[in-house]
Amino acid sequence: MDGCFDMMHYGHCNALRQARALGDQLVVGVVSDAEITANKGPPVTPLNERMIMVSAVKWVDEVIPDAPYAITEDFMKKLFDEYNIDYIIHGDDPCILPDGTDAYALAKKAGRYKQIKRTEGVSSTDIVGRMLLCVRERSAADSHNHSSLQRQFSHGHSHKSEDGGSGSGTRVSHFLPTSRRIVQFSNGKGPGPDARIVYIDGAFDLFHAGHVEILRLARGLGDFLLVGIHTDQTVSANRGAHRPIMNLHERSLSVLACRYVDEVIIGAPWEVSKDMITTFNISLVVHGTVAEDNDFQKEKSNPYAVPISMGILKLLESPLDITTSTIIRRIVSNHEAYQKRNEKKTESERRYYEDKIYVSDD
Numbered sequence: 001m002d003g004c005f006d007m008m009h010y011g012h013c014n015a016l017r018q019a020r021a022l023g024d025q026l027v028v029g030v031v032s033d034a035e036i037t038a039n040k041g042p043p044v045t046p047l048n049e050r051m052i053m054v055s056a057v058k059w060v061d062e063v064i065p066d067a068p069y070a071i072t073e074d075f076m077k078k079l080f081d082e083y084n085i086d087y088i089i090h091g092d093d094p095c096i097l098p099d100g101t102d103a104y105a106l107a108k109k110a111g112r113y114k115q116i117k118r119t120e121g122v123s124s125t126d127i128v129g130r131m132l133l134c135v136r137e138r139s140a141a142d143s144h145n146h147s148s149l150q151r152q153f154s155h156g157h158s159h160k161s162e163d164g165g166s167g168s169g170t171r172v173s174h175f176l177p178t179s180r181r182i183v184q185f186s187n188g189k190g191p192g193p194d195a196r197i198v199y200i201d202g203a204f205d206l207f208h209a210g211h212v213e214i215l216r217l218a219r220g221l222g223d224f225l226l227v228g229i230h231t232d233q234t235v236s237a238n239r240g241a242h243r244p245i246m247n248l249h250e251r252s253l254s255v256l257a258c259r260y261v262d263e264v265i266i267g268a269p270w271e272v273s274k275d276m277i278t279t280f281n282i283s284l285v286v287h288g289t290v291a292e293d294n295d296f297q298k299e300k301s302n303p304y305a306v307p308i309s310m311g312i313l314k315l316l317e318s319p320l321d322i323t324t325s326t327i328i329r330r331i332v333s334n335h336e337a338y339q340k341r342n343e344k345k346t347e348s349e350r351r352y353y354e355d356k357i358y359v360s361d362d
Contacts, residue, residue, distance in 0.1 A: 001089040002029030002067045004036050006043045007127050007327075008053040008207065010185075010250055011119035013257035017184060018116040019089040020059035027083050028060050029067025039069045039098060044128065044330055049209035049322070056212045058187075058259040070103040076110065091118035122175060122250065127206070130245055131331050177249040185256040187263070191224035191281070199282045201228030201268050202291070203235045203324070205244040207254035210322030214288040217316050219260040226280055227261050228268025238270070239292060245324070271303045274310075283312065290318035292325060 001019045005012055020026040030050050036043045043050070047065060055063050064083070068075050071088065079085040088107040092115050095103040107113040191197055200218045204211055204227075219225040229252050235244045244251065252266045269276065272285055285307040307313040 001026065002031065002064075002071075004031045004040065004043065004069075004124070005050050005054050006036065006045055007124040008045075008050065008254075009122055009124065009127060009246070010253035010257065011122040013057055013059075013185070013254065014119040014181075015091055015116060016054075016057050016059045017257075020061075022089065022114055022116075023086065025061045026059055027062045027064060027079075027085060028054050029064040030054055031069050032066040035067075035069040042334065044124075044327065045208070049320075052209040052212050053207075056216070056258050056260065058257060070097055071105075071107050073106060076106055076112075080112075085112075087112050087114045089114050089116060091116055093118045127245065128331060131328060175247060175250050177253065181253070182256070185253050189262070191262070195224045195281075196222035196283045197224045197226055197281055198222035198284045198286060199226045199228065199272070199277075199280065200286045200288075201230065201265075201272070203230050203239070203244055204251050204255050205235065205246055205324045206327050207246075207251065207258075208322055208324070208327055210288075210290060210318065210320040210326075211255075212258060212260070213319040214290075214316060215255075215258055215260040217319065218286045219262075221284060221286065221314070224262045225260060226263050226265065226282065227255050228265045228272075229255060230270065231267045234270050243324075245328075271301065271305075272307050274306050277306065277310070277312075282307075284314055285312055286314045286316050288316050288318040290321050290323060292323050 001016065003012065003015075016026065016028065030047065033043055033047050045053070051063060051065055054060055062083075076088070079088070088104065090104050090113070097103050102108070104113055198218050198221050200215065202211075215225065215227070229248065230238075232244055232248050246254070248267060252264055255261055255264050265280075276282070277285075285304065287304065302308070304313050
């Protein structure tokens, strides 16, 4: 399977899960920055970060960098001969090249193409749109006010009116998880009786390479990594009404898909309590040095006061200097290019997305 995997989200992960279920090994091609720019517009995340993201998905066995956007004869031969590929997989959404042709025409002609269900309710374009829509309307309202980055975003579901009015015009996420989907993403195994359980918590909004790398380090400190994911209300209270961009269940699935994560707490408390440490048998609580709320030690009610008093809090040096705000800044600084990218859909692609009214749970 190949793809851009830009602004990687749970929809990408679900596609990879479905693809892996069709065979014994999943090889994933990640399209180059140049190819994405030529066919769709500039990517939000560069290739090295997209490689980290895809490699960390639990259903992926091997990753090929700099894959072409369209399957060529030469690349298809390379896949069959060098990588022993049996089938090339793509979702049931159209993948149309700028000249109007099907990017997977050669694979279909060779009889080596299989299709999976696209995960409804989310796309990279949608996520960028959630932010760009807000930027556009905020900039009109604040044209005489130099607002901070944080004021340029609002969390969609709290502002759109239900009577059909535009409200603030921000996009609403209607994603509703099923227990089946959560089970599909879960490992299904608990810690062993003598396991060293490591705990890390956070918003994990717009799940990115910085998150993946700190989770990788955290997992290496024990036998079982438990990840606490804060509620939408907790994130908003601590980071402003503009957050989170992704709701609790969207964020939970993205974290669950990561190979370094053994279990998540969906809606973890802000403060790590003694009762919680005892209940989950936590041996170590970790926190990265790069985070959006790293002044917790100055707060009156330090959320890590208990693990600090127990001597089990460890600060981990974050490998990448990336936060959710980093991703947002990339879009804000180049939002005109991303708006054009969002509009750069063929008529057949637009018709496909307009016609879809069901939610697949395959």
